[in-house]
Amino acid sequence: MPDPTRFQGKVAIVTGAARGIGAACARRFASEGGSVLCVDLLEEVKDFAASIGGVGLCLSVAERGAGERIAQAALTAFGRIDILVNNAGVGGSKRLELSSDELIDRIIDIDLSAMLRVTRDVMAHMTRPGGRIVNVSSLFGLVGYPGTTAYSAAKGGVAHFTRQLAGELAPEGILVNAVAPGVVATSMTEDFLKNERYQRLMVQPTPVGRVGTPEEQAAVICFLASDEASFVAGAVIPTDGGYTAARHLPND
Template sequence: MTPAALVTGAAGAIGQATAAALGAAGMRLALADTDETALDAAVAKLPPHLRERTTAHRLDVTDDASCAEVVAAAVSAHGTLSLLVNGAGVMVRDTALQTSVATFQRVLDVNLTGAYRMSRAAHAALAGDGGAIVSISSTHAFLAAKGSFAYGVSKAGLSHLTRLLALEWAEDGIRVNAVAPTVVPSAMTEDVLADPGYVNRKMAAIPLGAPIAPEHVAAAVAYLASPGAASTTGQILVLDGGESLA
């Protein structure tokens, strides 16, 4: 049976690139997002031969029932589930004192608890298929950055969630990994990338001197989902152009 991938946050830049890469690798696609209009537009951008084996699903990762329903719909549509990509995420650029408790909880609910909800919902299907989970973390998980307090905490949690699930679910045949890029051009980062001062400082901190393209993240996801990574689990693959070396 042709393997199938469920990608959350599929309407975003990383989600679209990931869908294209997984589709090119021969996988069927279940693409999910809260924004149905943007999701439909993303599906429409796929080549016709990939659209034929793609389904679109409205998903709210902060809702248990929505997560369970989308997993069930994906399995029903494609007959199997081989891969879950936790790509749904939100960014709030505030310091600790600027961040309200409600905002802090909201960011964690999407970025961290949302990935946990989806992983739990997909566990049975992935275990039956010897599947994999790849989550989109960030260099904010281990490099403290001013002005992204809730986001950084959520991504640090997501990285350790990856390790814990990898340990606990290895006996079920499920590999769990994450990709941690530095700044990626997307709707989430267009505000800071429009600031020449930020761009100059950021590029100076990245030895390779360039942002990480969505396609680079997608290629890393595709690798971690592939048979070539069959012995890899509990790992955070960092894509930062050497930023963390300094």
């Protein structure tokens, strides 16, 4: 059950916060006493943020200077930054031979390079000690899956970026970790979940036997962002219903 005081006095920034995992994280931070800056390319982020008592900032994390704009928005609204959840990302990857330069650049930039730039600019303003950075990688950043080359490469980069940055920032009192979601019911996966082949390859082999929810991802992310995770650094936790541990054979 949510603890209404767990993030009392803390300020969290969540990117990709208008929908899906990001919205679930922002909602949980707010329900547990935190102040939240919700960042998203979608204009609806402002209304969503207002609905949970937060502040919305509409911009693309891929814009140059986005990190400093995000940091200043949080400092102006709340006076401090304790938590950064790097959730913004895009899909649409293809097999490498079908990937144009534009597609590769877009996915690598939004899913990986922008995360580095935003984190670099925001972490300069974070609470020390006590800061928390939680990155959203992917199941496909841990294991390969045909047809997702650029996306898998970017999310694999997120996983190793997490380990690298954890080693650099832990001595300063900022803990960096990540989650690697499996199949989660969001607008990004909506069309995939209607595909019978995808169900056989991704959902049926999952030991838990179902698709995950954004709220289940948010629960782990918020744990990593909390004081309870005070001895966790550089972890990339598969939040995938067991898919990376032991895949089941699809149903006949």
